Amino acid sequence: MSLKRRLPFLRWSFLRMATGARNITTTGQIGDGREAAAVDYVLANARPGDIDDVLARIDEFAYEKSLLINIGDEKGALLDAAVRRANPALALELGTYCGYSALRIARAAPSARVYSIELAEANAVNARQIWAHAGVADRITCVVGTIGDDGRTLDALTARHGFAAGGLDFLFIDHDKDAYLTDLQSILDRGWLHPGAIVVADNVKVPGAPRYREYMQAQQGTRWDTIEHRTHVEYQSLLHDLVLESTYLGG
Numbered sequence: 147m148s149l150k151r152r153l154p155f156l157r158w159s160f161l162r163m164a165t166g167a168r169n170i171t172t173t174g175q176i177g178d179g180r181e182a183a184a185v186d187y188v189l190a191n192a193r194p195g196d197i198d199d200v201l202a203r204i205d206e207f208a209y210e211k212s213l214l215i216n217i218g219d220e221k222g223a224l225l226d227a228a229v230r231r232a233n234p235a236l237a238l239e240l241g242t243y244c245g246y247s248a249l250r251i252a253r254a255a256p257s258a259r260v261y262s263i264e265l266a267e268a269n270a271v272n273a274r275q276i277w278a279h280a281g282v283a284d285r286i287t288c289v290v291g292t293i294g295d296d297g298r299t300l301d302a303l304t305a306r307h308g309f310a311a312g313g314l315d316f317l318f319i320d321h322d323k324d325a326y327l328t329d330l331q332s333i334l335d336r337g338w339l340h341p342g343a344i345v346v347a348d349n350v351k352v353p354g355a356p357r358y359r360e361y362m363q364a365q366q367g368t369r370w371d372t373i374e375h376r377t378h379v380e381y382q383s384l385l386h387d388l389v390l391e392s393t394y395l396g397g
């Protein structure tokens with residue numbers, strides 16, 4: 147593995163990302179146009195209709211051009227395995243960004259309908275282009291909104307997309323780290339998750355979702371059964387991260 151891959155701190159795009167951290171929380175993008183550039187790169191270089199190639203080109207862009215805040219290849223393999231274990235007909239994701247993880251979910255569950263909630267319209271526009279290029283636009287839907295918007299997005303999922311009690315098999319949480327627990331609780335309040343459904347949460351160590359982790363630890367063996375996967379922050383192998391994979395036990 148090249149030094150550049152091992153140590154992202156040596157890359158200009160990492161430094162630009164560090165200075166753009168505030169943009170991510172307000173606009174959902176780093177602020178230097180890298181997300182649109184990633185879409186252009188995929189459309190120019192990935193074989194149309196080939197999910198594997200689209201994902202590989204996104205990873206290539208993140209390693210070789212500009213870092214992206216996708217789940218990435220290493221943690222993505224953990225996501226794939228959890229999706230295969232859940233074998234979902236219906237999957238929900240919080241945090242679309244460029245559409246990378248939704249594409250991984252759709253690949254690991256070839257007959258699933260995948261919904262992804264994203265606060266930034268610009269990210270929805272980008273992700274839809276990538277999904278269309280991969281040939282799965284009919285199976286992945288981006289809904290612009292947030293779970294915390296006084297029920298508007300949750301109501302839209304029910305009224306327009308058929309979300310109903312016990313119908314959600316898989317949930318991937320990868321958006322605002324401070325909203326992980328409250329948004330999970332809002333989804334639980336709707337009764338969509340059934341016993342045996344699986345919830346995966348990224349970035350539990352970096353940037354960190356400590357209240358979510360404490361909640362899962364406190365509920366271990368009663369309401370949830372959680373595996374903590376020790377792994378690395380996306381697109382490098384120095385910083386450690388945690389991905390939590392939790393099976394809902396009901397109650």
Ligand SMILES: C[S@@+](CC[C@H](N)C(=O)[O-])C[C@H]1O[C@@H](n2cnc3c(N)ncnc32)[C@H](O)[C@@H]1O
Nearest residue numbers: 174216217241243246247264265292320321322
């Ligand atoms: C880490 S990125 C998601 C990466 C994506 N899941 C992947 O691996 O390809 C986080 C995304 O969540 C979005 N976001 C932030 N807060 C949100 C919220 N409260 N609801 C929905 N999306 C949110 C951001 O705009 C950003 O696109």
